[in-house]
Amino acid sequence: MGLLGFYLRKFYSLVKGEVLVLPSRIIVGLFFVILLGLPLISQNPYLIRIIILTSIFAILAASWDLLSGFTGQMNFGQALFFGVGAYTSALLHIHIHIPPWGSVPLGAVAAVLAGLIVGIPCLRLKHTYLALTTLAFPIILMGIVFALPDLTGGELGISGLQRLTNSLLGNYYLHVGTLLVLGTVMWKITDSHTGIIFHAIREDELAVKASGINTTRYKLLAFSLSGLFAGLSGGLYAHYMRIAGPSTLEISLSFTVVIWAIFGGVATIYGPIASVFILFPLLEFIRFWPEYRTLIFAFVVLLILLYMPEGLITWARDKIEKQCPRCKIRNVATRTTCRVCTAELD
Amino acid sequence: MNIIIAGLITGSMLALLSIGFSLIFGVARIVNIAHTAFYMVAAYGIFYLSVRLGLHPIPGMLLAVAAITLLGLLAYKFLIDPIREHEGAVLIATIALAMIFQEVTLLIFTGDYLSMVSLIKGFFTLGGVKIFYQQLLSFGVVLLIMLVLWFLLMKTKLGLAIRSIAEDREVANLMGMNESRLAMITMGISVALAGFTGAVIAPLTVLSPYMWMEPLIMMMAVVVLGGLGSIKGSFVAAYILGFTEALVVFLIPKGAFLKGSVALSIMILVLLLRPEGLFGIAFEEER
Numbered sequence: 061m062g063l064l065g066f067y068l069r070k071f072y073s074l075v076k077g078e079v080l081v082l083p084s085r086i087i088v089g090l091f092f093v094i095l096l097g098l099p100l101i102s103q104n105p106y107l108i109r110i111i112i113l114t115s116i117f118a119i120l121a122a123s124w125d126l127l128s129g130f131t132g133q134m135n136f137g138q139a140l141f142f143g144v145g146a147y148t149s150a151l152l153h154i155h156i157h158i159p160p161w162g163s164v165p166l167g168a169v170a171a172v173l174a175g176l177i178v179g180i181p182c183l184r185l186k187h188t189y190l191a192l193t194t195l196a197f198p199i200i201l202m203g204i205v206f207a208l209p210d211l212t213g214g215e216l217g218i219s220g221l222q223r224l225t226n227s228l229l230g231n232y233y234l235h236v237g238t239l240l241v242l243g244t245v246m247w248k249i250t251d252s253h254t255g256i257i258f259h260a261i262r263e264d265e266l267a268v269k270a271s272g273i274n275t276t277r278y279k280l281l282a283f284s285l286s287g288l289f290a291g292l293s294g295g296l297y298a299h300y301m302r303i304a305g306p307s308t309l310e311i312s313l314s315f316t317v318v319i320w321a322i323f324g325g326v327a328t329i330y331g332p333i334a335s336v337f338i339l340f341p342l343l344e345f346i347r348f349w350p351e352y353r354t355l356i357f358a359f360v361v362l363l364i365l366l367y368m369p370e371g372l373i374t375w376a377r378d379k380i381e382k383q384c385p386r387c388k389i390r391n392v393a394t395r396t397t398c399r400v401c402t403a404e405l406d
Numbered sequence: 407m408n409i410i411i412a413g414l415i416t417g418s419m420l421a422l423l424s425i426g427f428s429l430i431f432g433v434a435r436i437v438n439i440a441h442t443a444f445y446m447v448a449a450y451g452i453f454y455l456s457v458r459l460g461l462h463p464i465p466g467m468l469l470a471v472a473a474i475t476l477l478g479l480l481a482y483k484f485l486i487d488p489i490r491e492h493e494g495a496v497l498i499a500t501i502a503l504a505m506i507f508q509e510v511t512l513l514i515f516t517g518d519y520l521s522m523v524s525l526i527k528g529f530f531t532l533g534g535v536k537i538f539y540q541q542l543l544s545f546g547v548v549l550l551i552m553l554v555l556w557f558l559l560m561k562t563k564l565g566l567a568i569r570s571i572a573e574d575r576e577v578a579n580l581m582g583m584n585e586s587r588l589a590m591i592t593m594g595i596s597v598a599l600a601g602f603t604g605a606v607i608a609p610l611t612v613l614s615p616y617m618w619m620e621p622l623i624m625m626m627a628v629v630v631l632g633g634l635g636s637i638k639g640s641f642v643a644a645y646i647l648g649f650t651e652a653l654v655v656f657l658i659p660k661g662a663f664l665k666g667s668v669a670l671s672i673m674i675l676v677l678l679l680r681p682e683g684l685f686g687i688a689f690e691e692e693r
Binding site (some may be wrong): 181195201312354359 | 411431435439485488489491492494495497498499501502503505506507509513619620623627629630634662663666667668670671673674677678681682683686687
């Protein structure tokens, strides 16, 4: 009992000292609580479905950010990893009868391999060359999918997959839980030593090389990590929608991922996740005028970017928080002195 | 013979598109995803002027190209120029722009496939293959446009300025060239090229609001294969990929959907051997 009390007090002081001091952290905490508590308020199947799809795409957008936002390896073919994940898990499920619990991780493994296959030739390419080359890979795979209609179902895709669970709440907590866990994992990766090297590769690859770091290995690591997370989301998508079709490989999906991530703010992980949670439901709720849907979406993106070219979430964060000029620790915008080193904030 | 004709036409279209794309990339470092959307809008504009309004096709085409150039300049001035420093933002701004064009076209003209009449009718047979005069005319116009462009870039002062900005922006700026005005002019030339492509291709193909997607991919493949910013490279690569597509369609008629995959695989193979493209120059790393 005493031990429990001790841990509770420790948890309380941790929350008070580290979470409640910054509005952005409060928002992240609220996000966790609201997502986990939502079924208590409403069990509307439509709402639940939208949130599940949003979570799946949020993982995809964050995985793009992990590769392209952090290491600066502009990848225009994120749909490749998503499609490989979806198709592999669907094929394993249908043809070898592996249950969904096994086929989704195996699909992710296949996506890691795809990441390596794309990553190795792309090591020699930089910037725009890289972006334009990666765009080609999903299209090549799409050609292969159409060329083998017996195996992949051609244009119709592979349908009739089982869901991971059949209950509404089970599905909800499974997908939302995956998002929260994977999001935290990705954020931890980018916050670690590896993440710092990723940042450095984007800023100045030559300097990183000169510091004796094998940038090739780290770039391949970024490619395979990104493939892993995108593949997982692809597998989840295939099993949730119960179909893996060529739409998972389309160029428009690759572009949409890029839009989501840049709209939220790159190199943050939380930015892309938040922007998917804003844009995807928005797109769903304007379904009343189907012919104007994409138009409204494009206009919103364009207008917001004109005023906040760094991304919506980054912009919002800079408004509510400021950085201490001396110790580089973030503070609420209302403070006049830093909460750690008491230096004057400007 | 069919292969040669189809290859020449696809190649010419890709060449015009990719030269415009690589011009604006070279000068302003803008990856303009909306480039082929301008081409789509131009084709629709010509359709509207000549079929719906009953204008004679040739003034209709010129009017449409002028209008699309104006549209491109406005888009550049108000949407792209303010966020030029943020590479990612520019990228998705152009994607959003392309989507807007697509949706607006979809609203006005609906998604039905539309087609135009040729400027000159008739054909002659050569070696048992029908060759339409329209195809020859399109090819001739493409060659003419490229000649004019070559003259503009290589022989005039403006061309010299464009080339030097592409080579080294800072030094060119120090030599007294107005970088932002040149970027504006180049944007105009680039969009006009897209417009001309639309004009040349419109009588030969069916129009649909999604017709910008496929050439976009092929255009990027051409630009990368030929080397970014190299006009000769774009020209050669466009015909290589154009003929590859035509060959694939001819050899495996059932596998016409493979044409994109094969062409893109060739691009990746070449890039493995020469990362800077066929005619590209390996740039000093910008830091």
